Amino acid sequence: MATALTAIGWWLGSGTHPVWWITWLAPVPVLWLASRVRTRWAVASAFLAMAIGSGNLWSYMHGHIGLPFGVVVFAMLWPGVIFALCVLLHKRLLRRGRVVAAALAVPVTWVALAFFNSLISPHGTFFDIAYTQMDALAVIQLAAITGIWGIGALMLFVATAVALLSASQANARTRRALAGSALLLLVIVLGFGIWRLAAPSTSQARVGLIALDQTGKPVAIDSPEGQARQDRYLAALGRAVDQGAQIAVLPEGIFAAGASIPAFAEFAQQHSMTVDVGVNLQEDHGVERNTAMVFQPGAVSPAMHHKHHLIPGFESRFTPGNTFQMLTGAPRIGLAICKDMDFQDFSKAYGQRNAQLLLVPAWDFVEDGWLHSRMAIMRGVEGGFAVARAARSGRLTLSDDRGRVVAEASSEQDDAERVANLPLRETQTLYARWGNWFAWLDVVALLALLGMAVAPTFHRSR
Numbered sequence: 373m374a375t376a377l378t379a380i381g382w383w384l385g386s387g388t389h390p391v392w393w394i395t396w397l398a399p400v401p402v403l404w405l406a407s408r409v410r411t412r413w414a415v416a417s418a419f420l421a422m423a424i425g426s427g428n429l430w431s432y433m434h435g436h437i438g439l440p441f442g443v444v445v446f447a448m449l450w451p452g453v454i455f456a457l458c459v460l461l462h463k464r465l466l467r468r469g470r471v472v473a474a475a476l477a478v479p480v481t482w483v484a485l486a487f488f489n490s491l492i493s494p495h496g497t498f499f500d501i502a503y504t505q506m507d508a509l510a511v512i513q514l515a516a517i518t519g520i521w522g523i524g525a526l527m528l529f530v531a532t533a534v535a536l537l538s539a540s541q542a543n544a545r546t547r548r549a550l551a552g553s554a555l556l557l558l559v560i561v562l563g564f565g566i567w568r569l570a571a572p573s574t575s576q577a578r579v580g581l582i583a584l585d586q587t588g589k590p591v592a593i594d595s596p597e598g599q600a601r602q603d604r605y606l607a608a609l610g611r612a613v614d615q616g617a618q619i620a621v622l623p624e625g626i627f628a629a630g631a632s633i634p635a636f637a638e639f640a641q642q643h644s645m646t647v648d649v650g651v652n653l654q655e656d657h658g659v660e661r662n663t664a665m666v667f668q669p670g671a672v673s674p675a676m677h678h679k680h681h682l683i684p685g686f687e688s689r690f691t692p693g694n695t696f697q698m699l700t701g702a703p704r705i706g707l708a709i710c711k712d713m714d715f716q717d718f719s720k721a722y723g724q725r726n727a728q729l730l731l732v733p734a735w736d737f738v739e740d741g742w743l744h745s746r747m748a749i750m751r752g753v754e755g756g757f758a759v760a761r762a763a764r765s766g767r768l769t770l771s772d773d774r775g776r777v778v779a780e781a782s783s784e785q786d787d788a789e790r791v792a793n794l795p796l797r798e799t800q801t802l803y804a805r806w807g808n809w810f811a812w813l814d815v816v817a818l819l820a821l822l823g824m825a826v827a828p829t830f831h832r833s834r
Contacts, residue, residue: 374421375401375417377401378401378421378425381425382399382424383428385397386398386501387426388739392505393508399531399535400531402417403531404538406462406463406535407463407541411464411467415456416456418452419453421455422456423448423452426448426452431739432739436737436740437737455482461821461822461825465825468824471539473821473824474532475532475536476529477532479524479525480821486500488815495714501523502520505523510565513561513564513774513775514561515803516568516799516802518803518809518810519716519803519808519811525810526561529557530558573797574798575728577619577703577758577793578619578794579618579620579793580609580615580617581762581789583768583781583783584601584604585626585787586764586785590625590626591628593628601626602627605649612789617791619647619648619731620647622647622648623762624662624664624709625662626649626650627649632665639667641669644669645669646667648665648666650662650664650709650734651665653665661678661679662679662709663676664707666699666707668700675699676697677707678693678695679710680715680718681711681712682711704729706722706730706731708748710744713732713734713747713759716754716807723754723801727757729758732759732760734762734764735765736763736766741763741767744766752771754801755803755804757799758772758773759771765783768783770794772794772795772796
């Protein structure tokens, strides 16, 4: 029953459309069980529960994206492996009477392994447990200090403290201390979040988001199809101008073009608008790049950002970029493209450059529109900047540096256009300055806990 309850909780509380509050409860049944059964059964229960719960990824990864069977199975089993290792260390420390260390073992092990996975994975932080909390605004403010790692640690510490409330290995005083510590941490985090959300904006920008031709591939700008698509976007830009937009973001990879697109350059000059267009850039010597081409009033040539983080297999023909591009003038605007926002180097880089706003052309896979847009929004909370993101086959979102979505539209099934005022602030975050300090602290803590788990015990004789 414990295995089934955790599996159901993880199924509902993770994946592409998580129910945020269920995620907090999902680990509790198996962690409750762990103090009552032998180690092998506790570990098996942990693995099965998370592996079965991760079955919610099958339709997305295999059906929508078409990933190979082995890759999908690995993605479904990996959470089970992590949780099983968490429970193994937790159980070992419980048996040794180290109840406080056992309470820390689950969050510390989970975060340390998730952090190492993000360092080596071509998909960065995709599906991290912290993204399940994007609708809990007060909770995600913690990312401005610890990055996503503090959120996952908090969730799993609370779940472990709840599970230990009736554990026979802990005396009443220890159980009360753990419950009190978890409650105190929750109050502090929520208080900080509420305080941070109350901060007023210092300025605003009126931004338009446009996504047309959802199923179309990039087309040559000088082809008849390319000219027709260009005309549609120019007409939509005209509607955005009529609504007062000063900045417009178009999706990733809508055209294949050379060093500039004269029609968009002319439009930007005539209407004093900054226009960000996703382009498959054709350079000399056959070099091809996935590029954000930004046309600004008064600029002779467009500013360009070349996508850093390319999707394995899908984008193997592209040469990745390695620089971070800031536009001139005010507000201070940085550039990124779609999958770049799955990686925390963009939080730190643009946070350290004091960016107020990031423009992000994107292209989603329909089913992951909500999740992928929220991952980009989390980068804004970590780095202290607003995000304007326009995705084909996904979501168009305007979010402030606190992670509030101030405007949203869906392009998952049809064309979408949205214009709204986006609040901006002068924000500097601890995470932008110190990076993954909390994750490395978890790594050190994990080593200490492993030492406690394997160190010989000595019994004093009378």
